[in-house]
Amino acid sequence: MKNKYSDYAIIFDMDGVIADTNPYHSLAWKSFAEKYNFTINDEDLKNHVFGRTNKSIFDFLFGDSLSPEKISLLANEKEVLFRDIYKNNIKALPGLVELLISIKNNFFKIGMATSAPSENVSLIVDELRINKFFDVIVDPKDITRSKPDPEIYIKCSQLLSVIPERCLVFEDSLPGIEAAVSAGMKVIGITSTHSSDELKNTLITIDDFLQIDINKIKEILK
Known part of the structure; x- marks a missing residue:
C-alpha cells in the first residue's frame, strides 16, 4: 500500500x-579579492554575493564588461579556492x-x-x-x-x-x-x-x- x-x-x-559553508566562502572571496586588488566586506558578501548568480556577482565586482567566458573562468578559480579551504572543515x-x-x-x-x-x-x-x-x-x-x-x-x-x-x-x-x-x-x-x-x-x-x-x-x- x-x-x-x-x-x-x-x-x-x-x-x-x-x-x-558561508564562512569559508567568505574566506575564499577575500583571498580572491586580494589577488585581484580589491576589497570585499561581509556586508558586500551578504547583499551582493551569497545566493546570487555568477553574472550578478562579477558585475558587482568588476562592472558589466566581462564576457561569459571570463566570468566562468573567474568563478571556477574562486570555487577551487573555496574547496581547498573547506575540504578539511566539512x-x-x-x-x-x-x-x-x-x-x-x-x-x-x-x-x-x-x-x-x-x-x-x-x-x-x-x-x-x-x-x-x-x-x-x-x-x-x-x-x-x-x-x-x-x-x-x-x-x-x-x-x-x-x-x-x-x-x-x-x-x-x-x-x-x-x-x-x-x-x-x-x-x-x-x-x-x-x-x-x-x-x-x-x-x-x-x-x-x-x-x-x-x-x-x-x-x-x-
Missing part, C-alpha cells in the same frame, strides 16, 4: 542549509542527518536544489555520506536560469514527481526563498546567512535542524 507521504517532498538548498548543520533519516523513514521524497557547482556538491555530499538520502539533486548544469528564478525548484519537483504545492523547502538566501515561493512551494528559512527578520515569505525560521522535527513538517504540509 502506498504511503500518503510519498506524494510529498522535502527539498534542501545546500550552502548555508546542508552545511554552514560539517553538517546540527540535526541534519537525524532529520534526513526521519524524513526518509516517513516515506517523503527528498531533493536538493543548489546554485553550487557540481564539484562542490560532490565534495560536501560525499564527505557527509548523505547521498543515499537524496532522490534528486539539481545544480546549475541542469538549468538555464538561476535563483531567484523558480526554474531550479520547478525542475526538482518535476524530477521528484511531486506537485509544487506538496513541496517544503529549506532555504537560507533571499534569492532562494524568492525562487521557492515563486515555484508555489512552502519555505522554512535557515538563519545561517540572514536574520529571522530578514527572511520574509517563510512559514517559520530556524537556526538549525535541531529546531524542527518530522511532526512539525507533517503539520506544515497538512
Whole structure:
C-alpha cells in the first residue's frame, strides 16, 4: 500500500542549509579579492554575493564588461579556492542527518536544489555520506536560469514527481526563498546567512535542524 507521504517532498538548498559553508566562502572571496586588488566586506558578501548568480556577482565586482567566458573562468578559480579551504572543515548543520533519516523513514521524497557547482556538491555530499538520502539533486548544469528564478525548484519537483504545492523547502538566501515561493512551494528559512527578520515569505525560521522535527513538517504540509 502506498504511503500518503510519498506524494510529498522535502527539498534542501545546500550552502548555508546542508552545511554552514558561508564562512569559508567568505574566506575564499577575500583571498580572491586580494589577488585581484580589491576589497570585499561581509556586508558586500551578504547583499551582493551569497545566493546570487555568477553574472550578478562579477558585475558587482568588476562592472558589466566581462564576457561569459571570463566570468566562468573567474568563478571556477574562486570555487577551487573555496574547496581547498573547506575540504578539511566539512560539517553538517546540527540535526541534519537525524532529520534526513526521519524524513526518509516517513516515506517523503527528498531533493536538493543548489546554485553550487557540481564539484562542490560532490565534495560536501560525499564527505557527509548523505547521498543515499537524496532522490534528486539539481545544480546549475541542469538549468538555464538561476535563483531567484523558480526554474531550479520547478525542475526538482518535476524530477521528484511531486506537485509544487506538496513541496517544503529549506532555504537560507533571499534569492532562494524568492525562487521557492515563486515555484508555489512552502519555505522554512535557515538563519545561517540572514536574520529571522530578514527572511520574509517563510512559514517559520530556524537556526538549525535541531529546531524542527518530522511532526512539525507533517503539520506544515497538512
